[in-house]
Amino acid sequence: MADLCSLTLKEAIEAAKKDGPGPLIDAFAKRAQAVNPKLNAFLRFDPSKIENGKGAPLYGVPISIKDNICIDGREVTCASKILEKHVPPYNATVIEKLKTAGATLFSQCNMDEFAFGSSCETSAFGPCKNPWDLMRVPGGSSGGSAASVAADMTVAALGSDTGGSIRQPAALCGVVGVKPTYGRVSRYGLIAFGSSFDQIGPFAKTVEDAAILMNIISGHDPKDSTSSPEKMPDLTQALKRDVKGLKIGLPKEYFIEGIDPEVEKSVRAAAEIYKKLGAEIKQVSLPHTEHSVAVYYIVAVAEASSNLGRFDGVEYGLRVPTKDLREMYFETRDRGFGREAKRRILLGTFVLSAGYYEAYYLKGQKVRTLIRQDFEKAFKEVDVILSPTSPTPAFKIGEKAADPIAMYLSDIFTIPANLAGIPAMSVPCGFTSGGLPIGLQLMARPFDEATMLRAAYSFEQETGIYKKKPKLD
């Protein structure tokens, strides 16, 4: 039965068509029960009834969901005590779309609390572990989604990406992760962190699988006012092994001191492969890259502190009983939020407060413009930008937990795409000598996921790196 769990989404769709989804669900249920105690990738495991039968594009295949996406009638926690036992009264739009496509909503995945983190260590329900090395983090914040796909506990998964939360864990776990263009996928029903950055996207074993899921979850949604009316092409049609004449940029600011030498070597080797395949490799400059982390930790935390104002014990989630209302707010938020959530709420509150707004928040928004302009200029010269996804492979659990700035810097290559709103993805490109996966990041022009996926597909099919699996048994 282990074979069924190693199927790609494409293969699983065929298997379910042939034999019905029963054997598939049973195999994954068994696998998840055996492996989850080691990884803590799933917070809750409760396969939904399949609503659409034979003929539906994802008929019965198990897709897992990051625990910040609302499913009607099922507990959602954001891996926070403040939302423990909260049952949302509606489905996120991506959930409606998956149900219409016939998917089984399989498990709800562990994450950093409210998606605040790059290691899955801030989860109130214990850290998730990396299937390639149980002493190491799976990355974050969508660590559970990435780890469960890597460990064959689910065929594919959804995560969310505010500053790298899909791509960085995809890189650290050796799977494909796509952050769509801002506005491509509806945010309705995604519990908000940074509303001008957040995007839902797929985790999958192959680029083709990611394209299949992108086709299903994307599109304009009247329920999300930031959802774009831009037409969505069929992305599976874009998957051709052809990068001849494609202009690929290597940003010089992304190959800096502090980057792990094995990561750099692997990504440079990937550029050579593209060259061999007929792509044109050019150096480009994104001069404001070094400021991205600072901008992000002003603007995104400002949005977060505002979004998290709603967790006050009144309407849902935790309430600490007190004698008056004011005290209830303070007590509930003290006991409900973990340390990283508090850190970001305080920071966001500060940068928005009277006297500091202009020096921090407004300044951050202005530098955000400079970073966007860097990309606009670069994309006049190249079609795709190639870089490492993360400066290092998976780090040890606890290694960066005490130093927030060191942790924040692990997102330095992923944050710029969120600041600019452009599509970006991570695709496996190799392994360190110690056997840890390395990810390659591809970024493209707004709404040009097709070119990005074609570039990723060409590399993946050429190298076949995705076929290697972690040993967990």
Next chain:
Amino acid sequence: MEFDIKKVAELARLNLKPEEQAKLEKDLSAILDYVKKLEKLDTSKVEPTSHVLDMENVFRADEVKPSDAADKALKHAPQADGRFFKVPKIVQRD
């Protein structure tokens, strides 16, 4: 960077445990020192980006549609009374 954590915590409606206050204060000062490097950039002629999409004022028709979300929300509320969320007293009488 000077940082009055008590005042900010008050604004954010957060009680902080005394043992976590010192660590948070230290972390936040370090982060604010780190983001200070943006000051070096001249942004006097740069427009701020609040949003990356070229869209404004997205409206939809204000139509009544059936929904059971209110009933479900009240069912899972910490405390409800009929059609209302119930909260502790807002003003205490001395």
